[in-house]
Amino acid sequence: MTELTETTPQVDANDGLAVLERRGSVAETYGIPLAVLLELTHRCPLQCPYCSNPLELDRAGQELTTAEWKKVLSELAEIGVLQVHFSGGEPTARKDIVELVQHANDVGLYTNLITSAVLLTRERLKELADAGLCHVQISFQGNEPVVADRVGGYKGGHAKKLEVAKWTRELDLPLTVNAVMHRQNLHQLPDIIQMAVDLDADRLEVANVQYYGWALKNRASLMPTYEQLEETDRLVEEARERLKGTLTIDYVVPDYYALRPKKCMGGWGRQFFNISPSGKVLPCHAAESITGLDFMSVRSNNSIAWIWQNSEAFNRYRGTGWMKEPCKSCEFREIDFGGCRCQAFALTGDAANTDPACTLSPLHESIFKQAERDAASGQDRFLYRNFAGGTPENGNDA
Amino acid sequence: MAPRHIQVAETSRVVLPRHTKLKFDETRQVWVILAPERVLAPDEIAVEVLKLCDGVRSVAGIIDELATKYAAPRDVIATDVVAMLQDLADKGFLTEVRETTS
Numbered sequence: 001m002t003e004l005t006e007t008t009p010q011v012d013a014n015d016g017l018a019v020l021e022r023r024g025s026v027a028e029t030y031g032i033p034l035a036v037l038l039e040l041t042h043r044c045p046l047q048c049p050y051c052s053n054p055l056e057l058d059r060a061g062q063e064l065t066t067a068e069w070k071k072v073l074s075e076l077a078e079i080g081v082l083q084v085h086f087s088g089g090e091p092t093a094r095k096d097i098v099e100l101v102q103h104a105n106d107v108g109l110y111t112n113l114i115t116s117a118v119l120l121t122r123e124r125l126k127e128l129a130d131a132g133l134c135h136v137q138i139s140f141q142g143n144e145p146v147v148a149d150r151v152g153g154y155k156g157g158h159a160k161k162l163e164v165a166k167w168t169r170e171l172d173l174p175l176t177v178n179a180v181m182h183r184q185n186l187h188q189l190p191d192i193i194q195m196a197v198d199l200d201a202d203r204l205e206v207a208n209v210q211y212y213g214w215a216l217k218n219r220a221s222l223m224p225t226y227e228q229l230e231e232t233d234r235l236v237e238e239a240r241e242r243l244k245g246t247l248t249i250d251y252v253v254p255d256y257y258a259l260r261p262k263k264c265m266g267g268w269g270r271q272f273f274n275i276s277p278s279g280k281v282l283p284c285h286a287a288e289s290i291t292g293l294d295f296m297s298v299r300s301n302n303s304i305a306w307i308w309q310n311s312e313a314f315n316r317y318r319g320t321g322w323m324k325e326p327c328k329s330c331e332f333r334e335i336d337f338g339g340c341r342c343q344a345f346a347l348t349g350d351a352a353n354t355d356p357a358c359t360l361s362p363l364h365e366s367i368f369k370q371a372e373r374d375a376a377s378g379q380d381r382f383l384y385r386n387f388a389g390g391t392p393e394n395g396n397d398a
Numbered sequence: 399m400a401p402r403h404i405q406v407a408e409t410s411r412v413v414l415p416r417h418t419k420l421k422f423d424e425t426r427q428v429w430v431i432l433a434p435e436r437v438l439a440p441d442e443i444a445v446e447v448l449k450l451c452d453g454v455r456s457v458a459g460i461i462d463e464l465a466t467k468y469a470a471p472r473d474v475i476a477t478d479v480v481a482m483l484q485d486l487a488d489k490g491f492l493t494e495v496r497e498t499t500s
Contacts, residue, residue, distance in 0.1 A: 245403065
């Protein structure tokens with residue numbers, strides 16, 4: 001009997017990065033994650049108000065050098081990582097992006113580029129393809145320039161993205177459209193789905209904003225209404241059925257309205273880590289929002305494998321031993337691992353508390369009400385993400 | 399562009415597209431197929447079939463080789479191989495070489 005066992009993110013396609021979800025999977029058995037996210041830089045021409053980067057951004061001078069990133073790539077390949085996602089900030093803001101993709105390819109890593117696309121030229125994209133790039137993911141802020149360029153805080157961005165998406169397919173690279181959704185663009189979802197089809201994308205990520213860092217600061221401007229969420233569920237379900245075999249749709253729901261918390265990162269330190277621009281090895285890209293954890297760097301004297309297996313920050317919330325009630329005795333404790341540690345910290349002040357997205361959290365009701373209040377706030381202006389600590393949007397001409 | 403959403407027939411000359419890589423994972427000592435946001439774990443027979451998908455051999459040729467090698471009934475092998483390849487094609491991880499008119 002010939003069989004292909006597929007290991008895909010079925011339960012919680014958190015940014016599409018949790019490659020393995022199944023119990024008894026390769027990741028569980030062997031420990032080292034199959035895919036790793038590399039945030040090459042925090043520099044980015046866009047200023048999206050929900051950026052997943054930390055509020056305190058790494059400066060250009062703190063970034064790992066070309067030689068340091070190459071060493072990281074070699075080490076990752078050696079310990080059994082199979083795929084790397086080059087992300088940021090904007091990864092193509094690094095002048096050495098082609099060299100890094102080439103090196104990743106040379107050491108046998110499968111490479112993804114997660115990009116805003118606005119800095120790319122056709123020549124540059126061709127160079128990346130020739131260097132062995134395997135997949136391109138482009139973020140879209142809407143389906144037309146008025147909303148999209150306002151959300152990204154970058155004039156002409158949307159048109160540029162469409163152009164780069166076209167080049168991507170012309171160069172025969174598979175394309176994922178990443179659409180981050182919130183109250184101010186959810187009405188465009190049907191058109192965004194059609195846009196992904198028209199761009200000949202393989203995959204569409206319909207990712208509702210997750211509220212940490214920048215997004216938490218912008219929560220009142222971004223939180224969808226409950227009615228919007230219901231409509232979104234319906235649209236995604238309908239499109240998945242209609243586009244089977246043409247477009248794969250991954251869907252991330254806003255968890256303030258959820259009943260069960262998400263299995264964030266597939267569980268802390270279980271199957272995912274990322275490396276920040278300055279070389280910190282992190283259990284998730286928002287982990288630095290939790291104060292009091294000491295994250296080790298690839299610049300330390302320890303190997304990446306050692307940091308993954310032994311560092312205090314990874315072990316702190318690994319497994320179930322750290323849990324308090326109601327998680328500790330909960331029958332779902334190994335299903336969702338208590339939800340998201342960063343969200344628990346942001347909303348309760350203690351990362352070891354149950355994620356308030358869970359109905360068993362004493363705060364669940366209050367965050368549901370908070371979401372409804374935010375959604376009805378009438379506050380639509382953004383605080384744009386930048387190195388200056390954020391810039392408020394001016395009137396209507398931002 | 400490499401054709402997508404193909405129908406696998408015995409005359410097809412199938413090949414993994416550039417973004418789908420068959421690789422032996424030294425760390426885990428298993429064969430894997432790497433694709434965008436996906437890692438597939440093919441079994442031994444699937445690996446053997448995929449190694450023969452070079453865009454030169456036809457599916458019929460691959461079936462013949464396997465039927466000879468395993469001294470197995472050709473129709474049984476054929477059903478299995480075509481189903482496996484079609485499954486891979488439906489996921490977008492298989493393409494084919496087509497004759498060009500130039």
